[in-house]
Amino acid sequence: MHTGxxxxxxxxxxxxxxxxxxxxxxxxxxxxxxxxLFHDWRKEEGGSTNPEFVLNKEPYRGASILLxxxxxxxxxxxxxxxxxxxxxxxxxxxxxxxxxIFRENADQNGLAALSLxxxxxxxxxxxxxxxxxxxxxxxxxxxxxxxxxxxLASFEIDDFRQMCLLEGLDRIGLTLRQAxxxxxxxxxxxxxxxxxxxxxF
Amino acid sequence: xxxxxxxxxxxxxWNSHLVHADPGAPDLLYVDLHLLHEVTSAQAxxxxxxxxxxxxxxxxxxxxxxxxxxxxxxxxPVLDSLARRQMEVLRENAQGHGIRLFDVDxxxxxxxxxxxxxLGLTRPxxxxxxxxxxxxTHGAFGALSFGIGTSEVEHVLATxxxxxxxxxxxxxxxxxxxxxxxxxxxxxxxxxxxxxxxGAVGHVVEYTGPVVGSLSMEERMTICNMSIEAGARAGxxxxxxxxxxxxxxxxxxxxxxxxxxxxxxxESLKTDxxxxxxxxxxxxxxxxxxxxxxxxxxxxxxxxxxxxxxPCRIKDEKARDSAERALEYMGLQPGTPMESINxxxxxxxxxxxxxxxxxxxxxxxxxxRRVHTDVHAMVVPGSTxxRRQAESEGLDRIFREAGFxxxxxxxxxxxGMNPDTLSAGERCASTTNxxxxxxxGRGGRTHLVSPATAAATAVAGRLADxxxx
Numbered sequence: 001m002h003t004g005x006x007x008x009x010x011x012x013x014x015x016x017x018x019x020x021x022x023x024x025x026x027x028x029x030x031x032x033x034x035x036x037l038f039h040d041w042r043k044e045e046g047g048s049t050n051p052e053f054v055l056n057k058e059p060y061r062g063a064s065i066l067l068x069x070x071x072x073x074x075x076x077x078x079x080x081x082x083x084x085x086x087x088x089x090x091x092x093x094x095x096x097x098x099x100x101i102f103r104e105n106a107d108q109n110g111l112a113a114l115s116l117x118x119x120x121x122x123x124x125x126x127x128x129x130x131x132x133x134x135x136x137x138x139x140x141x142x143x144x145x146x147x148x149x150x151x152l153a154s155f156e157i158d159d160f161r162q163m164c165l166l167e168g169l170d171r172i173g174l175t176l177r178q179a180x181x182x183x184x185x186x187x188x189x190x191x192x193x194x195x196x197x198x199x200x201f
Numbered sequence: 202x203x204x205x206x207x208x209x210x211x212x213x214x215w216n217s218h219l220v221h222a223d224p225g226a227p228d229l230l231y232v233d234l235h236l237l238h239e240v241t242s243a244q245a246x247x248x249x250x251x252x253x254x255x256x257x258x259x260x261x262x263x264x265x266x267x268x269x270x271x272x273x274x275x276x277x278p279v280l281d282s283l284a285r286r287q288m289e290v291l292r293e294n295a296q297g298h299g300i301r302l303f304d305v306d307x308x309x310x311x312x313x314x315x316x317x318x319x320l321g322l323t324r325p326x327x328x329x330x331x332x333x334x335x336x337x338t339h340g341a342f343g344a345l346s347f348g349i350g351t352s353e354v355e356h357v358l359a360t361x362x363x364x365x366x367x368x369x370x371x372x373x374x375x376x377x378x379x380x381x382x383x384x385x386x387x388x389x390x391x392x393x394x395x396x397x398x399x400g401a402v403g404h405v406v407e408y409t410g411p412v413v414g415s416l417s418m419e420e421r422m423t424i425c426n427m428s429i430e431a432g433a434r435a436g437x438x439x440x441x442x443x444x445x446x447x448x449x450x451x452x453x454x455x456x457x458x459x460x461x462x463x464x465x466x467x468e469s470l471k472t473d474x475x476x477x478x479x480x481x482x483x484x485x486x487x488x489x490x491x492x493x494x495x496x497x498x499x500x501x502x503x504x505x506x507x508x509x510x511x512p513c514r515i516k517d518e519k520a521r522d523s524a525e526r527a528l529e530y531m532g533l534q535p536g537t538p539m540e541s542i543n544x545x546x547x548x549x550x551x552x553x554x555x556x557x558x559x560x561x562x563x564x565x566x567x568x569x570r571r572v573h574t575d576v577h578a579m580v581v582p583g584s585t586x587x588r589r590q591a592e593s594e595g596l597d598r599i600f601r602e603a604g605f606x607x608x609x610x611x612x613x614x615x616x617g618m619n620p621d622t623l624s625a626g627e628r629c630a631s632t633t634n635x636x637x638x639x640x641x642g643r644g645g646r647t648h649l650v651s652p653a654t655a656a657a658t659a660v661a662g663r664l665a666d667x668x669x670x
Binding site for chain 1: 281
């Protein structure tokens, strides 16, 4: 269960180039990307802060839930997008839909990318803009969104994703439990190890 | 057929790579080929090291440097210390784990999605992954090929498997006769314009129909490459004699003896009659014109003879907002004829359109003409092999004489991680795949076009129809 301030970003098709531009992909680390989140929207050309952008305004600087338009995270496969959102302090992204690779990257980093009905997102956006700060509670176990007064919406998430997000499972560890199945697949495929394709590899 | 059930190409490849399935959990698929590059792999190798894990099958990995290498003189040091460090780290990781690397000085270096097919590493029926969304390119060979994030790169390094939910299967059938002068890029831009940038989310697209069957392998790669721009998990085209011919005599391809057996296997890689797709759409391409984008995503596209659309006429409120924002960013007024829009730059290259046929097409349009005096134009070949072949055909001479710069191979201005970028306000006709805000440089304005349209535009100094050149 997570309760936090909601930052509204009412745009559709927010691509990963907006979430984190390419000049910040040159690091060899998994963290330290928070300052670069939505860089070209948050910073003016000369590097000064754009006071109009939502995350530069109070009370959104400390927001932990992002509310956005459909197809969030489209574009490149850069996991840096999920790392930047997480490093900024976001714990959940609520949107009508997500790009496939982005959602997987979010899952891998314990960032809950949750799809809500388009109408629900529209209502929440209206509230987030008019009665800031809107604070919401995301309950992953119960699959619900609530404010301090009432239950507002429920969302669908498959059991496996829910379990991974709740328990922060080591996904590689899970696959390695199938080491025997992997080996037997390989043996069936290449009965003679010397035949392993592709040639010369 | 799987058993006696008619099946899709997707199902056939999926089922033949299924290592393990647990009810409720994603399927575990075996990966035949894992492509690596400098930008999305360092953290994955570091993750392995921290967890005390190793690379399970270095022999099924291939690495190259493409995203941030300079495209200027390769004998000079890389000035960007961060980019240089990323390349050094890839070198260390490849060497430390016994992974083959086609480094900056290797004749086989190039954009990962150009060299995979070129070297014969990409084959029909494979499962191929890479930490890059344009991995969908390899689907042109009838492979299931998709982009993954860095955590998944680590997963595949450690296990040679990838957990995946089975995507839905979508058919995009291209009917009619492709008009002369209409390229594969025009076809795929029109498709994305039709279904939108999220039109294929959750689906693997199989392109079918007579138009697709008549395309060359390089054209098919252009189509599959941009599947991701419609949100698709992957794009694929069933292998046929055109595919088999391409695969002969490639450095890492099958030898002639293996080829005979493999060809029989590959011939079964098609969607059976009677198999059903979760979704099918059909497009008649007979009246298609060259396509050009006007906005900030690849779905914001129109015909070269068309005009900048008026957002007021867009009914959907969200789409209208996006169009208004896009026109503001692009510095365009509704109703402006596309062919009256002047450009500052022209870029030819990328994993979408940086192959030999693309370069030949540019040279054909250019032949004897000069780049407009207000335009800075460059050609960046998709691979060093493409560069060599183009030079042996004299294409570089045509480019240079026309006033194009002729560069070394890499991703270059498609992503702008190296010094090849647009300045704020600069307008570029580009043969790449993304026209997102800032994609080619902060404030840069990108119009996605085909190679022929890029060449015609370079000459005219404004967006131009290559058919009237």
